[in-house]
Amino acid sequence: MVVRESQRPGTKRSRAMEGLQRSRTMEGTSPRSRSEGPPQRVDANIALIGAEDVGKSALTVRFLTRRFIGEYGDIESIHSHCDMIDGREICFNIWDSVCPQNEGIADHNITKQLQWADGFILVYSICDRSSFSVVEQQVRRLRGQARTRGGPGATPPIIIVGNKRDLRHRRTVSSEEGRLLALTADCGFFEISAAENYHGVLLAFHGLLELIRETRALKKGPAGIKGIVRSVSAVFGRRRNDAKDAQD
Numbered sequence: 739m740v741v742r743e744s745q746r747p748g749t750k751r752s753r754a755m756e757g758l759q760r761s762r763t764m765e766g767t768s769p770r771s772r773s774e775g776p777p778q779r780v781d782a783n784i785a786l787i788g789a790e791d792v793g794k795s796a797l798t799v800r801f802l803t804r805r806f807i808g809e810y811g812d813i814e815s816i817h818s819h820c821d822m823i824d825g826r827e828i829c830f831n832i833w834d835s836v837c838p839q840n841e842g843i844a845d846h847n848i849t850k851q852l853q854w855a856d857g858f859i860l861v862y863s864i865c866d867r868s869s870f871s872v873v874e875q876q877v878r879r880l881r882g883q884a885r886t887r888g889g890p891g892a893t894p895p896i897i898i899v900g901n902k903r904d905l906r907h908r909r910t911v912s913s914e915e916g917r918l919l920a921l922t923a924d925c926g927f928f929e930i931s932a933a934e935n936y937h938g939v940l941l942a943f944h945g946l947l948e949l950i951r952e953t954r955a956l957k958k959g960p961a962g963i964k965g966i967v968r969s970v971s972a973v974f975g976r977r978r979n980d981a982k983d984a985q986d
């Protein structure tokens with residue numbers, strides 16, 4: 739397991755941009771995926787978004803370090819985590835975002851995140867109804883922008899996470915509401931607690947990884963067929979030309 743950490747404390751926003759730059763570099767320098775046949779390393783860029791204080795950093799840190807440390811204001815940032823899963827090296831690049839202050843910034847952020855991310859984790863707190871509304875808006879915004887950019891089905895996979903399950907006695911959003919939103923928006927759904935255990939957090943990240951891989955495989959499908967058609971045409975085109983040359 740490799741966990742990369744920045745060397746100095748910084749604000750969450752600046753740390754996110756550092757992470758963005760670092761993970762782009764990582765993609766560009768993945769040695770095996772470029773030169774030695776089938777790629778062994780898989781990069782998965784994941785953006786965590788949601789309202790303030792829902793536990794985005796707590797979930798990120800829990801996934802990266804297995805620990806829950808309670809306060810996340812000025813800690814050193816941790817953005818990338820590589821692990822062997824099913825015999826493959828998987829590098830998670832995690833963008834732990836801040837909640838935008840207004841609609842304009844929210845739209846701008848989503849545009850940038852859509853360009854970068856392979857998948858999204860939308861987080862709300864089960865004790866904070868307004869954070870659930872934020873997730874509803876974010877799903878609409880993501881779907882809307884992705885449709886404009888790339889047609890239907892262009893949104894990267896999304897997992898909705900209801901966090902702070904350990905505080906169920908203070909719950910204001912039921913599990914059914916979370917599940918229903920995920921069902922209607924065609925997203926995965928997990929209700930977990932970053933504070934309580936690591937396993938649920940792991941399942942959510944790995945669930946998203948699975949969806950990212952499926953999406954990539956689907957994207958490759960038609961291109962693969964096009965590639966075969968192109969090679970067949972090239973071969974037959976060459977044969978026709980060879981035959982013509984032979985006749986001349």
Ligand SMILES: Nc1nc2c(ncn2[C@@H]2O[C@H](COP(=O)(O)OP(=O)(O)OP(=O)(O)O)[C@@H](O)[C@H]2O)c(=O)[nH]1
Nearest residue numbers: 790791792793794795796808809810902931932933
């Ligand atoms: N009880 C409980 N508290 C949690 C859980 N996850 C996070 N917290 C607490 O909620 C507070 C906010 O957590 P953060 O991880 O900083 O939330 P955030 O979404 O990154 O917040 P912003 O950076 O403000 O957007 C902290 O005090 C955490 O300790 C959880 O699963 N259960």
